[in-house]
Amino acid sequence: MTPYKPATQDQLLAIRVNAGIEELAKTERFTSAEADLVEAIVEGVGQFAAGEFAPLNRIGDLEGAKLENGVVRLPDGFKQAYDEYVAQGWNAIASPEEFGGQGLPFTLACNVLENLGSANMAFNLLPMLSVGAIEAIEHHGSDAQRAKYMPDLVSGKWSGTMNLTEPQAGSDVGALRSTATPIESGEHAGKYLIQGQKIYITWGEHELAENIIHLVLARLPDAPEGSRGISLFLVPKYHVKDDGSLGPKNDLRCVSLEHKLGINASPTCVMSYGDNGECIGELVGAENRGLMAMFTMMNNARINVGNQGVQIGERATQQAIAYAADRVQSARAGSPDKTPVAIIEHPDVRRMLLRMKALTEGARALLYYCAGQVDRGTIGDNAAKLRAEVLVPLVKAWGTDIGIEVAGMGVQVHGGMGFIEETGAAQHWRDSKIAPIYEGTNGIQAADLVTRKLGLEGGGVVQSLIADILAESADEPQLRALAQDCTSVASWMSEEASLDDRLAGSVPFCTMLSVAVAGWQLAKQAKAVAGGAAPALAKTKPVTARFFLDRIVPEAMGQRAAATGGAELLYSLSADAFAV
Known part of the structure; x- marks a missing residue:
């Protein structure tokens, strides 16, 4: 497997041009x-990721996480790398200073995760989930909970999880059955007895951090049915004493680890709470408002999952380029010299490599543009906050679709050797396949876009986004045409389409809008580079941006028919007829 090389210059360009970090630095916050x-x-986190996380990527895939006598074991090296991650303070980049964080923009926290995940996607899921837990407790926890739990979560000394899914519920969180019974008296009066089972809990059990803070959705007695009756509870692996020291283990356990297609070094746990009737948890936020609190964590997680598309795209692209430059096969077509050349000289391999680079850089530009809008929303810019709401499903859905496409092309560039596990190309594809599924499938993201997000401010938020693309793309006719198509589809969905029609066209429309925003942001990068920004990218950026605008944008225009095709054809067959 090719060693990971941080994409530092392209990241810095995206942080400056797309996130607008220099403008953010002018604010008091x-x-x-x-x-x-x-x-x-x-530069620092890139070097750390390359030196500490990347060497563990392959061994983590081969050996994976193992459950032994109730304890999850990771391959040698994971504990030392995580300890160094905590010691260097990477977990605390964007967390509040009052709890030991550095108070820096979310944009920079995204960059930390991008580098760590490009180096080792499975390992990076550990800090990624902790970031979400920190945000949920910061926004919805009590003063006492923040004081008690935040400092060690911020430092990374403790890790965090989110526990939503149950065997019978899947994506229908409202169908969960876990219960929380109030404790009326005794040592734990005012707390709750938690009981139930959760599945697909990422890093739900491990020994790398000293404690694990589980955020668990459960129902109070007599709670309303469905999602309106869900509350959020903080359930520590080890009880935490008033002085902050750890007490005995709580009544919770990892029942088993899932056997997965990829991310094998990330323990995906089946967690059982209250087998002995003694699992203690604390209510976070108001009763029956747990889903709202969890969505604070979920929004963060969805952006960070979209980031994983960039991560795996970068890693797969680097490996494919290195292999193509080294693998010699056949003479260049039409060349009088019949000497075999490296396959990077063949046109179709060039097409794949350039497409991989352009898609990855486009997804990165979209990611950091969204992150910059999140940061502006944090400091009170409501328009930016609403725009970020629209961008989140684009980052998550299209970003992770790109990760799969790029990783798949990486296998293709390797030819037969890509199908052989020893090269490592297949691992990138296997690891990438989970990202469009968890934290809300990409179909759910697209549905969110065409239902809730399309109607924000009477449709004004989406219209304003498209208007900005049009205003800044006078010299890009293809991009303008795609943006105008997005306007037409949005209008049709808002004014004429039924709910089924909107949902039937939701994924194509999500792709169209994602490509339009990514192309717009890549064009801004290209202009910045032409003006002297990022001299190291002076040769590559104009080419990758042009490829995206000339080849990928027109493809997205072809999605209009599917976006407006309606639902009638989808239901022209009965459910039974599909099996015929």
Whole structure:
């Protein structure tokens, strides 16, 4: 497997141009995000990821996580790498300073995760979930809970999880059955007895962190049916004493680990709470408002999952380029010299490699544009906050679809050797396949876009986004045409289409809008590079941006027919007829 090389220059360009970090640094909240510090963080975490996380990627895939006598074991090296991650403070980048964080923009936290995940996607899921737990407790926990749990979560000394899914519920969170019974008296009065089973809990059990803070959705007695009756509870692996020290183990356990297609070093746990009737949890936020609190964590997680598409795309692209430059096979077609050349000289291999680069860079530009909008929303810019709401499903859905496409092309570039596990190309594809599924499938993301997000501010948020693309793409006719198609589809969905029609066209429309935004942001990068920004990218960026605008944008225009095709044809067969 080709060693990971951080994409530092392209990341810095995206952080400056798409996230607008220099503008953020002028605000009181983010005044410390000066250029020198930003460069030091991006370069530093890239070096750390390459040196500590990347060497464990292959061994983690081969050996995986193992459950032994109730304890999850990771291959040698994981504990030392995680300890070093905590010691260097990477977990604390964007967390509040009052709890030991650095208070820097979310944009820079995204960069930390991008580098760690490109180096080792499975390992990176551990800090990724902790970031979400920190945000949920920060926004919805009590003062006492923040004081008690936040400092060690922020440092990374403790890790966090989110527990939603149950065997019978799947994506229908409202169907969950886990219960929380109030404790009326005794040592734990005011807390709750938690009982139930959760599945697909990422890093639900491990020994790398000293404690694990589980955020668990459960129902109170007599709670309303469905999602309106769900509350959120904080359930620590080890009880935490008033002085912050750890007490005895809580009544919870990992029942088993899932045997997965990829991300084998990430323990995906079946967790059981309250087998002995003694699992203690604390209510986070208001009763029956747990889903709202969890969505604070979910929104963060969805952006970070979209980031995984960039991560796996970058890693797969690097490996494919290295292999193509090294693998010699056949003479160049039409060349009088019949000497075999490296396959990177063949046109179709060039097409695949350039497509891989363009898609990955486009997804990165979209990611950091979204992150910059999140940061502006944090400091009170409501328009940016609403725009980020629209961008989140684009980042998550299209970003992870890109990850799969790029990883698949990486296998194709390797030819037969890509199908052989020893090269490592297949691992990238196997690891990538989970990202469009968890944290809300990509179909759910697209449905969210055409139902809730399309109607924000009477449709004004989406219209404003498209208007900005049109205003800044006068010299890009293909991009303008795609943006205008997005306007037409959005209008049809809002004014004429039934709910079934909107949902039937939701994925194509999500792709159209994602490509339009990514193309717009890539065009901004190309203009910045032409103006002297990022001299190291002066040769590559104009080419990758042009490939995206000339080849990928027109493809997205072809999605209009599917986006407006309606649902009638989809239901022209009965359910039984599909099996005929």
